[in-house]
Amino acid sequence: MTKIVVLGGGKIGEALISGLVNSGTDPQSITVTNRRPERGEELRERYGVRDLTDNRQAAEDADVVFLCVKPYMILDAVAEISPAVEENDVATVLVSMAAGVPLGAMEDAVIAGTPVVRVMPNTPMLVGRGMNAIAVGRFVTPEQLADVTELLSSVGEVLPVAESDMDAVTALAGSSPAYFFLVAEALIDAGVSLGLTRPVAEKLVTTSAAGAGAMLSESGQDPATLRANVSSPAGTTVAALRELEVSGLRAAFFRATEACAKRSAELGELR
Ligand SMILES: NC(=O)c1ccc[n+]([C@@H]2O[C@H](COP(=O)([O-])OP(=O)(O)OC[C@H]3O[C@@H](n4cnc5c(N)ncnc54)[C@H](OP(=O)(O)O)[C@@H]3O)[C@@H](O)[C@H]2O)c1
Structure with missing residues (x-):
């Protein structure tokens, strides 16, 4: 043993x-x-x-x-x-x-x-x-x-x-569950803002996150393809995705991961 x-x-x-x-x-x-x-x-x-x-x-x-x-x-x-x-x-x-x-x-x-x-x-x-x-x-x-x-x-x-x-690994794996939890939290609040009760918003978001996670790990398809498959021309999803892009979501992740990797390197120097 x-x-x-x-x-x-x-x-x-x-x-x-x-x-x-x-x-x-x-x-x-x-x-x-x-x-x-x-x-x-x-x-x-x-x-x-x-x-x-x-x-x-x-x-x-x-x-x-x-x-x-x-x-x-x-x-x-x-x-x-x-x-x-x-x-x-x-x-x-x-x-x-x-x-x-x-x-x-x-x-x-x-x-x-x-x-x-x-x-x-x-x-x-x-x-x-x-x-x-x-x-x-x-x-x-x-x-x-x-x-x-x-x-x-x-x-x-x-x-x-x-x-x-x-340090880059820390930014993409060690810390990244927190990014996904933050996204879930924000989506739940957004659902409440749209008039849903919090329990209903939590159920919708957590189940969708678990399903999307399972597709990412089990479908064999890359994230861009999976996202495109949910995006009908002139449909509801692209309307939402456009707002996320305009709000700088992609750039925010570049900046966030850079900050995380930098902080990881600093922790190694604080000895
Ligand atoms: N949390 C994450 O998501 C995550 C992800 C990746 C890597 N890490 C790494 O994992 C490590 C731990 O992080 P954490 O978030 O788990 O911190 P944490 O929750 O503060 O846990 C540290 C534990 O160590 C105990 N401890 C402190 N000094 C000790 C000593 N001298 N002997 C024995 N136990 C002692 C503390 O309890 P007492 O005060 O009772 O001793 C505490 O329970 C960090 O180095 C971090 O970089 C964390």
Whole structure:
């Protein structure tokens, strides 16, 4: 049984735990750590995982440690558990889920030779539909990479990327669920403005978003074709699309993703 540690049971830590447990990982093989014991208790009660407040103790004999703390805490966290990892009989692999922090900085913060993987996940892991972009450090063996890939595959898709692309990946995957949620929120408000009740507007929007998402991932057709298929000449949809274009939707996404990638790079420098 692979012994898994989730260091930092916040939003992304919980999404990972939920995805792993729902896909059949034994909850007793997962230990979550938090500074606040009450948060650990909450996760233990919700998912049946073990919980600790001592990161070093949790890292003892762990096969994989997923680091799910804020980016500015990552280097302290890897340095904290590094001595315990060094003493383990198993070759523990550290997997950082943090935006911005480069592999090289983490490799420098741990005892030389410790295997480190950098992942940019997103919260749809919670429902087994995550996107995990992965860049691999110098000391990771093919077996360790296979283990990490298998675990991440149980909570979503895994895509190897060049580490130099990670800031752009953050803009397109790590943060993008929030863009879609914002669009859904705005559409619901727009529906209410058109006179629909909020529950009806929510039902219409969330079902349409889920259906469109399924078509994007399962139809094999690109977004432009799918959109064109909904756009009859001089019809209702093109009237709406014209307004979105005039309002600068496309340019807004260029600017938003640029800001996101820039912020990701900055987080890597705030060490
Ligand atoms: N949220 C996203 O959508 C998303 C997407 C992609 C990547 N990420 C990355 O995931 C990481 C976590 O983000 P998040 O949104 O999940 O943050 P978060 O909700 O604040 O979670 C961080 C968790 O870490 C715990 N923690 C803090 N210091 C700790 C320590 N020394 N030892 C053990 N646990 C500690 C905190 O709980 P206590 O205060 O109780 O310790 C908290 O539950 C970040 O690096 C972020 O870049 C997040």
